[in-house]
Amino acid sequence: MVEIPRSHPRYRSLIERERIVKGLAMGIVVPEGLLAHGRGEALDYLLGEETTPVARKATRAAAALLLTSERPVISVNGNAAALVGEELVRLSRTLGAPLEVNLFYRSVERVRRIRDHLLSLGAEEVLTPVEDVAEVPGLESERRIVSRKGIYSADTVLVMLEDGDRTEKLVALGKRVIAVDLNPLSRTAKAATITIVDNVTRCIPLLADEIAALKGQTRSELESIVKGFDNEQNLRESLALIAKRLARLSGYEEPLSD
Numbered sequence: 001m002v003e004i005p006r007s008h009p010r011y012r013s014l015i016e017r018e019r020i021v022k023g024l025a026m027g028i029v030v031p032e033g034l035l036a037h038g039r040g041e042a043l044d045y046l047l048g049e050e051t052t053p054v055a056r057k058a059t060r061a062a063a064a065l066l067l068t069s070e071r072p073v074i075s076v077n078g079n080a081a082a083l084v085g086e087e088l089v090r091l092s093r094t095l096g097a098p099l100e101v102n103l104f105y106r107s108v109e110r111v112r113r114i115r116d117h118l119l120s121l122g123a124e125e126v127l128t129p130v131e132d133v134a135e136v137p138g139l140e141s142e143r144r145i146v147s148r149k150g151i152y153s154a155d156t157v158l159v160m161l162e163d164g165d166r167t168e169k170l171v172a173l174g175k176r177v178i179a180v181d182l183n184p185l186s187r188t189a190k191a192a193t194i195t196i197v198d199n200v201t202r203c204i205p206l207l208a209d210e211i212a213a214l215k216g217q218t219r220s221e222l223e224s225i226v227k228g229f230d231n232e233q234n235l236r237e238s239l240a241l242i243a244k245r246l247a248r249l250s251g252y253e254e255p256l257s258d
């Protein structure tokens with residue numbers, strides 16, 4: 001691996017790539033995860049590679065929802081572990097919620113490797129759907145295999161870099177799902193209770209900060225933050241921000257005729 005100079009204008013983005021590549025070498029990330037990351041990079045580029053005010057609003061609502069949940073669980077896959085392992089451990093501590101490894105390209109070996117990686121970063125509790133497993137009904141992918149005392153019994157699940165199937169099924173089971181997804185058009189984004197259209201590398205630390213900041217609020221104050229949030233509207237606002245930014249950069253503020 002080459003040393004990336006701090007002065008490089010795309011330092012942050014290049015470091016994220018290095019984390020994913022290192023995760024691949026460690027057997028945490030699958031090759032398909034590189035493609036998913038590339039798609040995320042492109043979408044982040046369109047957003048201006050910064051947390052938008054729209055994403056900030058969703059993050060605050062997500063923090064309030066997590067704080068009013070009885071059994072929140074943080075679902076971790078390969079890309080998330082490689083990109084924001086440390087930040088997820090901090091979030092888990094701040095919230096007092098377990099991490100659970102849940103994979104699309106599942107193998108028991110990789111589940112254990114990701115668990116060990118999170119434990120090495122200081123995680124207190126990492127659930128693995130290997131023993132005492134349950135299945136998410138109606139879901140055919142490997143993501144259906146979950147820990148009985150974790151995602152299966154959770155009332156709220158935080159997911160990131162997800163394909164849409166599981167989110168839809170979890171919501172159908174009556175669970176609240178918070179998704180972090182740079183794609184405001186994805187099925188996950190549309191199906192989730194709250195979608196944060198942001199890069200996990202910016203969002204997860206911000207979410208931990210919001211949780212810490214909101215901890216002193218009463219339950220009814222937190223519930224009113226959640227109630228005041230409209231996911232469909234928030235997704236439309238994210239798309240509108242991208243459209244506005246592109247219109248400004250292109251110099252075509254008015255739509256071109258066909």
Ligand code: PTJ
Pocket residue numbers: 029030032033034035036037038039040041043077078079083102103104105106160161162163164180181182183186198199200201
């Ligand atoms: O580790 P596994 O086996 O669970 O596999 C993980 C991947 C990511 C390979 C798997 O879940 C997958 O194929 O995901 P998708 O269907 O490609 O969806 C990933 C979504 O996350 C897409 O909508 C991407 O735009 C989005 N995304 C990519 N990078 C980021 C991101 N969202 C937030 N932050 C990112 N850094």
